[in-house]
Amino acid sequence: MLQNIRVVLVNTSHPGNIGGAARAMKNMGLSRLVLVGPRIFPSAEADARASGATDILENAQVVATLEEALIGCSLVFGTSARDRRIPWPLLDPRESGVKVVEEAGRGAEIALVFGREDSGLTNDELQRCHYHVHIPSDPDFSSLNLATAVQVLSYEVRMSWLAAVGQPSKVEKHEVASTRSEELATMDEMERFYGHLEQTLVAIDFLDPEKPRHLMARLRRLYGRSSVSRAEMNILRGILTETEKAARGELLKRKDQ
Amino acid sequence: MLQNIRVVLVNTSHPGNIGGAARAMKNMGLSRLVLVGPRIFPSAEADARASGATDILENAQVVATLEEALIGCSLVFGTSARDRRIPWPLLDPRESGVKVVEEAGRGAEIALVFGREDSGLTNDELQRCHYHVHIPSDPDFSSLNLATAVQVLSYEVRMSWLAAVGQPSKVEKHEVASTRSEELATMDEMERFYGHLEQTLVAIDFLDPEKPRHLMARLRRLYGRSSVSRAEMNILRGILTETEKAARGELLKRKDQ
Numbered sequence: 001m002l003q004n005i006r007v008v009l010v011n012t013s014h015p016g017n018i019g020g021a022a023r024a025m026k027n028m029g030l031s032r033l034v035l036v037g038p039r040i041f042p043s044a045e046a047d048a049r050a051s052g053a054t055d056i057l058e059n060a061q062v063v064a065t066l067e068e069a070l071i072g073c074s075l076v077f078g079t080s081a082r083d084r085r086i087p088w089p090l091l092d093p094r095e096s097g098v099k100v101v102e103e104a105g106r107g108a109e110i111a112l113v114f115g116r117e118d119s120g121l122t123n124d125e126l127q128r129c130h131y132h133v134h135i136p137s138d139p140d141f142s143s144l145n146l147a148t149a150v151q152v153l154s155y156e157v158r159m160s161w162l163a164a165v166g167q168p169s170k171v172e173k174h175e176v177a178s179t180r181s182e183e184l185a186t187m188d189e190m191e192r193f194y195g196h197l198e199q200t201l202v203a204i205d206f207l208d209p210e211k212p213r214h215l216m217a218r219l220r221r222l223y224g225r226s227s228v229s230r231a232e233m234n235i236l237r238g239i240l241t242e243t244e245k246a247a248r249g250e251l252l253k254r255k256d257q
Numbered sequence: 258m259l260q261n262i263r264v265v266l267v268n269t270s271h272p273g274n275i276g277g278a279a280r281a282m283k284n285m286g287l288s289r290l291v292l293v294g295p296r297i298f299p300s301a302e303a304d305a306r307a308s309g310a311t312d313i314l315e316n317a318q319v320v321a322t323l324e325e326a327l328i329g330c331s332l333v334f335g336t337s338a339r340d341r342r343i344p345w346p347l348l349d350p351r352e353s354g355v356k357v358v359e360e361a362g363r364g365a366e367i368a369l370v371f372g373r374e375d376s377g378l379t380n381d382e383l384q385r386c387h388y389h390v391h392i393p394s395d396p397d398f399s400s401l402n403l404a405t406a407v408q409v410l411s412y413e414v415r416m417s418w419l420a421a422v423g424q425p426s427k428v429e430k431h432e433v434a435s436t437r438s439e440e441l442a443t444m445d446e447m448e449r450f451y452g453h454l455e456q457t458l459v460a461i462d463f464l465d466p467e468k469p470r471h472l473m474a475r476l477r478r479l480y481g482r483s484s485v486s487r488a489e490m491n492i493l494r495g496i497l498t499e500t501e502k503a504a505r506g507e508l509l510k511r512k513d514q
Contacts, residue, residue, distance in 0.1 A: 017407070020405070023401075023402055023405075024401075024402070024405055026395065026398045027394045027395060027398055027400075027401050027405075028394065028395065029394075040400060042386075049402075051400075051402070051502045052398065053398065083448075092416075093412075094416065107450055124474075135284075135412070136412075136415055136416065136419055137284045137285065137286075137415075138283065138284060138285065138286040139312065139330060140282045141284055141309065142284065143308075144281075144284050144408075145277060145280055145281070145282070145306075145404070145408075147402070147405065148277070148281055148284075148404065148408040150404050151401075151402075151405040151409060152409065152412050155350075155392070155409050155412075158378040158393055159349075159351065159393065162393055201496065203503075204496070204499040204500055204502070204503045204508065204512060205499060205508060206495060206496050206499040210499065217491070218488075218489065218492060219492070222483055222485065222489050222493075223483070225482075225483045225484070226479055226480070226482045226483035227482070228479065231475075232479050233476065235472070235475060235476070236479075239458065239461070239463050242461040242462060242463040243461055243500050243503065245461070246460075246503040247501065247508055248504040249506055249508075249509045251461065251462060251504055251506075252415075252506045252509075254303040
């Protein structure tokens with residue numbers, strides 16, 4: 001179940017932190033590391049700080065964009081230290097650990113995304129996440145070291161996982177309670193859906209590309225909360241396709257015949 | 258209450274870990290650091306890793322023996338990675354956090370003791386502790402970095418403290434509320450939305466009133482899961498209104514002008 005979980009580090013500046021994160025992951029039984037445009041990697045410093053978790057560094061996937069890092073994922077958690085203007089489902093690390101294990105147990109691919117050392121994740125990146133995770137730090141000194149932040153989340157995943165495998169009745173309970181047997185749409189499928197949605201809203205003159213306001217962010221939040229299944233996404237895309245035809249006047253032509 | 262808690266690092270080899278521990282403590286609202294015979298201290302490396310928690314380093318007490326470090330303490334927790342031959346009360350970090358806050362709330366002086374990077378605490382040192390704490394790591398790769406171990410225990414103390422003082426673990430109260438501060442659409446508003454949605458799907462030829470299948474039921478389930486706010490519902494209805502105009506060919510007429 002833990003192998004369904006990937007840790008994604010975005011634009012890491014200090015290779016030591018990549019090593020520290022790898023060590024923290026391996027300590028907690030996680031193994032899949034994805035690096036989005038790391039400044040320096042591979043590096044001797046990362047190897048040193050990994051302190052034996054070099055297999056995780058060797059197998060780390062290096063990609064150019066967060067989008068690539070999330071391919072195949074159906075549930076994404078983004079760490080956030082800052083106030084957000086757009087409200088978003090917010091979890092603490094413990095709640096995240098429970099949710100991660102619950103969904104990983106159902107076969108979902110899950111990403112835990114960590115931002116830059118100095119500035120975290122951008123608003124755009126945070127909007128690609130289903131949940132924001134905030135580690136409850138002192139408001140006067142709130143910025144955690146990257147590797148220790150990875151440690152805290154990985155620790156909570158492990159605590160939750162130990163509880164789940166130690167008491168199989170709990171796992172069963174989660175599954176029954178979930179009442180949702182359909183496969184969830186993956187992140188990249190949802191991205192294509194959002195692209196299609198945006199294009200359609202422009203076609204029907206609802207979205208002005210010059211003045212988008214926060215429309216797409218709001219819609220992402222709405223659908224994100226709902227954990228859309230693949231079947232549901234296909235229905236929504238079908239609606240968009242018909243709407244586009246309507247905008248092109250194809251329906252009227254069809255009716256004229 | 259948090260000021261009753263001291264973090265004790267025994268014979269730390271790497272000054273970077275002292276700095277990392279100080280940062281982790283300060284992030285979690287702890288402030289009292291005691292160093293038993295550190296190999297190198299003070300140090301520029303410790304300052305660098307402390308990343309702003311230099312006040313904790315400046316106020317750190319340096320002593321020669323664990324005995325001195327524990328003066329005035331009535332409750333001592335010692336971290337232990339290894340199986341111990343001597344049976345001892347063993348807690349996980351969460352249980353420790355609860356116990357620490359419980360006792361600190363009664364005014365007890367408490368120490369969290371962390372051992373050497375390579376060999377932990379000696380049996381003699383562990384016997385001076387009331388409780389042993391084990392961070393549940395992968396048995397095949399169980400040795401945590403010292404600063405991340407301090408992070409995990411400090412995090413659990415903070416989680417327990419936040420619960421004790423009645424603060425939510427997720428940032429400040431107003432932010433938690435703002436996660437979903439928007440008023441939800443009422444049931445009857447949602448009914449009108451579903452009516453509008455159905456009518457629009459018929460208009461764009463996506464829904465055949467003669468063969469509706471379970472389309473509306475599926476869409477109700479999708480939006481129902483999401484607990485749509487009134488503001489979101491208004492956006493969705495705006496989209497439907499524009500879609501209906503498109504279906505009537507009004508967009509084309511507008512564009513022809």
